[in-house]
Amino acid sequence: MTAGYKRPPTFAGPLTYGLMTMSSPSTVHRLHYGATLQLANAAARVGEAVGLPLGRLEADSILDAARRQTGLTDWGDEHFLEPLNHVVAAVREREAFTPLARIILRQSWIRAVCNRLWVQDWVKQHPETLQTSVQRPIFVLGFPRTGTTVLQNLFALKEGRRGLYFWELTNPVPTTLDRDEDRARRRKAAQTMLRAAYLAAPEMAEVHYVDVDTVEECWPLFANSFCVMNWELQSGLEAYGKWLLDTIDMRIPYGEYKRHLQVLVAQNPADQLVLKCPEHLWFVDALLATFPDACIVWTHRDPFDTLASYCSLMSLQWRTLYGHIDRPAIGAYMQRSLHTGVQRAMAARERHDPRRFYDVRFEELVADPAGVLEKASAWFDLELPPDHRQQVTAYLGQKRSDERGRHRYSADDYGLDPDRVRELYGDYIRQFGVETGKNTRTPAPAGRGG
Numbered sequence: 166m167t168a169g170y171k172r173p174p175t176f177a178g179p180l181t182y183g184l185m186t187m188s189s190p191s192t193v194h195r196l197h198y199g200a201t202l203q204l205a206n207a208a209a210r211v212g213e214a215v216g217l218p219l220g221r222l223e224a225d226s227i228l229d230a231a232r233r234q235t236g237l238t239d240w241g242d243e244h245f246l247e248p249l250n251h252v253v254a255a256v257r258e259r260e261a262f263t264p265l266a267r268i269i270l271r272q273s274w275i276r277a278v279c280n281r282l283w284v285q286d287w288v289k290q291h292p293e294t295l296q297t298s299v300q301r302p303i304f305v306l307g308f309p310r311t312g313t314t315v316l317q318n319l320f321a322l323k324e325g326r327r328g329l330y331f332w333e334l335t336n337p338v339p340t341t342l343d344r345d346e347d348r349a350r351r352r353k354a355a356q357t358m359l360r361a362a363y364l365a366a367p368e369m370a371e372v373h374y375v376d377v378d379t380v381e382e383c384w385p386l387f388a389n390s391f392c393v394m395n396w397e398l399q400s401g402l403e404a405y406g407k408w409l410l411d412t413i414d415m416r417i418p419y420g421e422y423k424r425h426l427q428v429l430v431a432q433n434p435a436d437q438l439v440l441k442c443p444e445h446l447w448f449v450d451a452l453l454a455t456f457p458d459a460c461i462v463w464t465h466r467d468p469f470d471t472l473a474s475y476c477s478l479m480s481l482q483w484r485t486l487y488g489h490i491d492r493p494a495i496g497a498y499m500q501r502s503l504h505t506g507v508q509r510a511m512a513a514r515e516r517h518d519p520r521r522f523y524d525v526r527f528e529e530l531v532a533d534p535a536g537v538l539e540k541a542s543a544w545f546d547l548e549l550p551p552d553h554r555q556q557v558t559a560y561l562g563q564k565r566s567d568e569r570g571r572h573r574y575s576a577d578d579y580g581l582d583p584d585r586v587r588e589l590y591g592d593y594i595r596q597f598g599v600e601t602g603k604n605t606r607t608p609a610p611a612g613r614g615g
Contacts, residue, residue: 190573191477191573191574191575191578192368192371192372192477192571192572192573192574193368193372193477193480193481193484193490193574195368195484196484196489196490196492197484197488197489197490198263198484198488198489201364202265202365202485202488205265206263206264206265206488209263209264209265209267209268210264212264213264213267219268219271220264220267220268220271221271222253222256222257222267222270222271223253224246224249224250224253227249227253227271227274227275227278228278230275230278231275231278231279231281231282232282234275234279235279235282235283235286237282237283237285237286238282239282239285239286239289240278240281240282240285241281241284241285242417242421244390244417244418245281245389245390245391245392248390248391248392248409248413249274249278249391251405251408252274252391252396252402252405253274255402255404255405256270256400256402259402261487262486262487263486263487263488265488266485266486266487266488269485269486270486273388274391277388277389277391278389280337280338280388280389281389283337283338284337284338284389284424284425284428286338287338287339287428288424288428291431293431294427294428294431295424295427297427297428297430297431298430299423299426299427299430299438299456300436300437300458301437301458301459301460301545302426302437302438302439302440302456302459302460303320303326303437303438303439303440303459303460303462303545303547304440304441304445304452304456304459304460304461304462305317305320305439305440305441305462305464306441306442306443306445306446306461306462306463306464306510307443307446307463307464307465307466307525308443308446308464308465308466308468308471308475308503308507309443309471309474309475309478309503310466310470310471310474310475310478311464311465311466311471311527312464312466312525312527312530312531313441313443313464314380314441315530315534315561316441316462316464316525316530316534316537316538317380317439317440317441318380318560319534319535319538319557319560320439320462320538320541321380321439322550322553322556322557322560323548323549323550323553324550325435325436325437326435326436326437326438326439327380327433327435327438327439328380328381328438328439328440328441329380329381329383329429329438329440330377330378330379330380330381331355331359331375331376331377331378331379331381332348332351332352332354332355332377332378333351333429333432333433334381334383334385334386335351335354335355335358335385336351336354336355337386337389337425337428337429338428339351339432344432347432352377352378355377356377359375359376359377362375365485366481366482366484366485368481369481371571371572372477372478372481372572373478380439380441382395382441382442382443382444383422383440383441383442384442384444386422386425386426387418387422387444389421389425390417390418390421390422392409392413392415392418393444394406394409394444394447394448394506395442395444397409397502398479398499398502399479399482399483399486400482400483400486401483401494401495401498403498403502406502410447410505410509414451415448415450415451416451416454416455418451419448419451419452419454419455420455422455423455423456426438437547443506446506446507446509446510447505447506447509447510448509449461449509449510449513449514449517450513450516450517453513453517453521459521460521460523460545460547461521461522461523462522462523462525462541463510463522463523463524463525464525464526464527464530465524465525465526465527465597465599466526466527466599467527467587467594467599467600467601467602467603468503468507468586468587468589468590468593468594468599469576469581469583469586469587469601471503472496472499472500472503472576472579472581472586473574473575473576473579473581474572474574475499475503476492476495476496476499476574476579476581477572477574477579479495479499480492480495483495492578492579492580493579493580495579496576496578496579496580496581497580499579500581500586500589504589504590507590507593508592508593511592511593511596520544523540523541523544523545524597525537525541526597526598526599526600527600528600528603534557534561535553535554535557535558538553538557539553583601583602587601
């Protein structure tokens with residue numbers, strides 16, 4: 166491993182089973198706020214009534230709050246102001262967001278501006294950061310719930326490679342030059358965020374377990390540019406998502422994303438990063454414009470099984486923002502949005518060197534994860550350690566922290582019909598030889614959260 170970086174304890178556990186079921190209760194069975202969030206929402210409503218600014222959704226107010234919190238005023242390129250104003254307006258116009266949700270959103274946006282200010286200040290003080298190499302990054306992308314998490318962690322088993330941990334994704338800028346003290350502070354801040362998240366959605370422990378030291382999706386780094394497809398998926402802000410796809414030159418946010426990676430690698434060096442996020446499906450052109458030497462590993466699974474599981478996951482976010490879950494609405498929305506994403510990715514792929522892509526079928530990953538790793542590594546001429554099969558076996562044999570229960574979900578709850586889904590995604594299924602119909606009523610192997 167590269168000197169200067171102490172690998173945090175990682176965790177993934179074996180490939181396990183998400184269960185699509187008709188009769189057993191779903192993991193996400195509570196459709197409305199629980200008692201704690203009802204009380205918090207009532208308090209937030211009272212705060213709004215008396216004029217407290219906790220949920221004020223105004224761009225100027227958000228910018229001012231970030232400046233006060235950081236004591237900084239230089240946030241670099243002001244390209245982010247347009248998407249900030251757009252997402253703020255989109256949320257304000259949609260009255261269905263609860264008072265509590267408006268507080269949550271305001272705080273997340275303030276945090277994003279703070280991160281911009283901190284990154285800009287760090288780079289000014291440490292200009293050598295921008296010379297940090299981000300060479301041949303491995304991007305694992307594909308539909309959510311297709312084994313991307315497991316595959317990312319398998320690639321990262323080799324010394325010198327690593328993914329991005331929750332604590333550094335949420336707090337990307339050092340708080341002090343003392344590495345141990347800095348990591349302790351940022352892990353503590355991340356733990357506070359996780360406690361709040363699990364309070365709002367305790368089912369996350371079974372649906373998608375997250376800890377401060379788990380390797381996570383890199384979309385939070387795009388939040389600091391306010392160009393985040395995940396925000397649309399988490400909230401149903403279709404107008405914002407369409408505006409993002411039709412208007413924004415995503416090469417600019419990807420350039421800022423790369424700068425964030427340079428800040429992170431400069432602190433905790435890596436020979437090669439292993440990154441993962443379904444969001445990259447929407448923006449393959451911008452990704453390859455920014456990282457022309459990227460190694461893209463694309464996972465494929467029956468869209469019907471993917472959608473059912475992902476709807477269950479996203480329903481937790483919708484409940485937090487709207488106070489209730491409308492399952493058929495979520496099902497229709499995710500079916501439409503993910504189809505847009507895969508169509509864009511397929512079109513973009515035609516414009517680029519096919520050697521930049523390697524395809525992995527979900528069933529093959531489940532049957533022979535070590536073999537998949539070998540084939541993908543050979544395709545990109547990546548090294549594997551001699552004992553990589555033993556590493557894979559040891560990794561997959563770890564005890565899972567979220568073994569308490571299985572993620573259970575029903576496609577029928579979300580109005581998902583297998584024939585309609587597979588007809589809509591027919592071009593994708595045919596192009597990549599995706600196997601369908603195998604996991605409709607029986608347990609389907611899946612990596613945790615991926």
